[in-house]
Amino acid sequence: MPPRHFPHPGVASSLPDSVAEAIRQKLIHGELCAGQRLSEAQLAEQLDVSRNTLREAFRILSKEGLVHHAPNRGVSVVIPSIADIIDIYRIRRLIECQALAQSWPRHPAHKRMRQAVEQARQARAAGDWLQVGSANMAFHGAIVALADSERLSAMFSDIAAELRLAFGLLNDPEYLHAPYVDQNAHLLQLFEDGRIAEAAVELENYLVQSERMVLAVYARRVE
Amino acid sequence: MPPRHFPHPGVASSLPDSVAEAIRQKLIHGELCAGQRLSEAQLAEQLDVSRNTLREAFRILSKEGLVHHAPNRGVSVVIPSIADIIDIYRIRRLIECQALAQSWPRHPAHKRMRQAVEQARQARAAGDWLQVGSANMAFHGAIVALADSERLSAMFSDIAAELRLAFGLLNDPEYLHAPYVDQNAHLLQLFEDGRIAEAAVELENYLVQSERMVLAVYARRVE
DNA sequence: ACTACGCGGATTGTTGAGCAATCCGCATGC
DNA sequence: GCATGCGGATTGCTCAACAATCCGCGTAGT
Numbered sequence: 001m002p003p004r005h006f007p008h009p010g011v012a013s014s015l016p017d018s019v020a021e022a023i024r025q026k027l028i029h030g031e032l033c034a035g036q037r038l039s040e041a042q043l044a045e046q047l048d049v050s051r052n053t054l055r056e057a058f059r060i061l062s063k064e065g066l067v068h069h070a071p072n073r074g075v076s077v078v079i080p081s082i083a084d085i086i087d088i089y090r091i092r093r094l095i096e097c098q099a100l101a102q103s104w105p106r107h108p109a110h111k112r113m114r115q116a117v118e119q120a121r122q123a124r125a126a127g128d129w130l131q132v133g134s135a136n137m138a139f140h141g142a143i144v145a146l147a148d149s150e151r152l153s154a155m156f157s158d159i160a161a162e163l164r165l166a167f168g169l170l171n172d173p174e175y176l177h178a179p180y181v182d183q184n185a186h187l188l189q190l191f192e193d194g195r196i197a198e199a200a201v202e203l204e205n206y207l208v209q210s211e212r213m214v215l216a217v218y219a220r221r222v223e
Numbered sequence: 224m225p226p227r228h229f230p231h232p233g234v235a236s237s238l239p240d241s242v243a244e245a246i247r248q249k250l251i252h253g254e255l256c257a258g259q260r261l262s263e264a265q266l267a268e269q270l271d272v273s274r275n276t277l278r279e280a281f282r283i284l285s286k287e288g289l290v291h292h293a294p295n296r297g298v299s300v301v302i303p304s305i306a307d308i309i310d311i312y313r314i315r316r317l318i319e320c321q322a323l324a325q326s327w328p329r330h331p332a333h334k335r336m337r338q339a340v341e342q343a344r345q346a347r348a349a350g351d352w353l354q355v356g357s358a359n360m361a362f363h364g365a366i367v368a369l370a371d372s373e374r375l376s377a378m379f380s381d382i383a384a385e386l387r388l389a390f391g392l393l394n395d396p397e398y399l400h401a402p403y404v405d406q407n408a409h410l411l412q413l414f415e416d417g418r419i420a421e422a423a424v425e426l427e428n429y430l431v432q433s434e435r436m437v438l439a440v441y442a443r444r445v446e
Numbered sequence: 447a448c449t450a451c452g453c454g455g456a457t458t459g460t461t462g463a464g465c466a467a468t469c470c471g472c473a474t475g476c
Numbered sequence: 477g478c479a480t481g482c483g484g485a486t487t488g489c490t491c492a493a494c495a496a497t498c499c500g501c502g503t504a505g506t
Contacts, residue, residue: 013294015489016282040458050490052275055459056282059239063286065374071236072458072497087372094370098317147317149310151288155378238460263487273461278488295468295487 016056019049023061027077027165029130034079034169038067064158066165080166082218088159088166089211093204095156096140099147100191101200112142113188120181129173133164136177139184143203170217180210239279242272246284250300250388252353257302257392261290287381289388303389305441311382311389312434316427318379319363322370323414324423335365336411343404352396356387359400362407366426393440403433 012018023043026032044054058075061067067075080088116139123131137160144156167176183206190199246266249255267277281298284290290298303311339362346354360383367379390399406429413422 014292041456051458052278052460052491053489055275056279059279059282060286063283069237074458087374090370090372091374094321094375095317098321147313149313151310151314151378151382152317155374159374264485274487275462275489276460296470297487 015049016053016060019047019054019057020060022047023057024066024161027066027161027168028134030168032077034077034165037074037076040074065162066158078162078165080162080169082215084162085166085211085214085218088163089207089214091159092140092156093207095147095152096143096207097200097204099144099152100203101196103146103191103196105191105194105196107146107148109142109145110188110191112145113139113184113191116142117181117185117188120184124178124181129177132177132181133167133173136180136184137164139188166214166218170214170221172217176214176217180206238272239276239283242270242277242280243283245270246280247289247384250289250384250391251357253391255300257300257388260297260299263297288385301385301388303385303392305438307385308389308434308437308441311386312430312437314382315363315379316430318370318375319366319430320423320427322367322375323426324419326369326414326419328414328417328419330369330371332365332368333411333414335368336362336407336414339365340404340408340411343407347401347404352400355400355404356390356396359403359407360387362411389437389441393437393444395440399437399440403429 012021023032023038032038038058040051040054044051047054058067058069062069062075066078068078069075116135120132120135120139123129123135141153141156141160144153147153167173170176183202187199187202187206190196190202246255246261255261261281263274263277267274270277281290281292285292285298289301291301292298301307339358343355343358343362346352346358364376364379364383367376370376390396393399410422410425410429413419413425
């Protein structure tokens with residue numbers, strides 16, 4: 001029996017999968033904005049697929065929470081609400097902190113953490129804040145991977161994408177991402193030194209702080 | 224702005240949603256067995272929908288982990304592996320115990336817990352073990368609901384469905400479900416008495432025990 | 447002027463047919 | 477026994493069509 005494969009961003013076997021991935025990329029790169037209506041006919045032509053295929057992609061994205069499907073009104077990009085942000089950060093604290101606290105010290109995922117930190121540094125040096133955001137999410141994805149759970153990682157991946165969508169609503173990527181590059185590095189340092197408990201506590205603070213900042217910027221934006 | 228709605232088993236706005244729900248029900252009721260191939264043409268005719276609509280439903284179920292999509296080979300019902308069982312129980316312990324431990328004592332979800340216990344008792348009295356299984360999952364869903372997180376609840380719902388799929392592979396529903404009716408009731412009692420910490424500990428033991436039993440039956444079944 | 451109504455265009459929801467690509471079972475041949 | 481290759485069946489995807497629904501807008505009525 002072949003190992004189960006959870007269809008995941010990045011791998012695209014079928015056309016609807018790659019269409020979904022293409023739309024995800026458009027979301028990350030700001031080509032599609034939160035709240036925007038996604039016309040089936042228009043988007044199908046733009047991506048050069050049939051409406052039916054696009055519809056399958058919409059089902060996927062809808063289940064991921066990136067897109068909202070209103071009966072007879074089609075799909076539009078989700079606008080994460082304050083409640084959504086709070087929800088997401090609550091889950092992140094629950095999952096990431098547990099994953100880190102219970103982690104096996106020399107877990108293979110620590111390589112991914114290192115890579116992400118390195119990538120974030122390079123991207124920051126290049127001023128590519130989108131890339132910094134990706135690297136940051138990769139870092140936290142690696143933390144979740146410490147828990148060795150496919151399903152948890154899959155869920156985190158969805159949540160991370162939704163959070164990036166929220167970040168896209170804000171307009172100061174440097175302010176939003178820059179501080180966390182060094183914090184991630186420090187977290188990694190603690191982890192590699194085997195100071196797991198300290199790392200978990202720091203991660204918790206980190207997440208509380210991050211949530212607070214996002215909510216603050218978010219609230220100001222509503223004006 | 225209308226509140227976000229996470230498309231959930233039970234509510235079906237569009238046709239693909241209700242087709243997905245119909246298939247879920249078939250899975251629960253054993254009309255479709257794990258590993259079974261789902262022919263598009265055949266199932267489409269049986270459910271009286273078009274192949275395209277069925278395909279949309281497949282995408283949903285695939286994201287839920289109930290169905291596996293192999294390129295050019297169509298979809299088949301997932302066969303949960305031992306690793307999947309372990310994964311699921313790991314997540315259950317992580318999520319349910321946290322949700323219970325951090326719960327606000329008089330949280331509205333406790334009504335759902337009461338209802339589920341009552342329903343389980345009635346179903347047990349009637350010898351309807353499928354219903355007992357549903358009530359048991361409803362009880363644990365209510366525990367997760369204590370965390371007040373849409374996303375967590377949605378994820379748990381998916382996981383619970385997958386677990387029921389695994390239960391379907393086993394053939395002794397009474398042995399599988401009967402012991403937990405009273406344990407749930409006891410858990411509820413502790414919760415309502417405000418003995419949250421005790422309840423959380425008991426839940427953890429409960430889940431470890433449950434996992435052990437399922438894995439044991441599972442391993443025996445492989446012969 | 448303001449609301450209620452209703453019309454018409456545009457979009458979605460769903461279907462059915464059609465066709466290329468791929469897989470699977472099976473017979474053939476070595 | 478094993479590789480080869482053929483043919484039917486299935487999947488992957490597209491296209492076109494049509495009913496149902498929504499939305500904007502003009503009209504009528506007060």
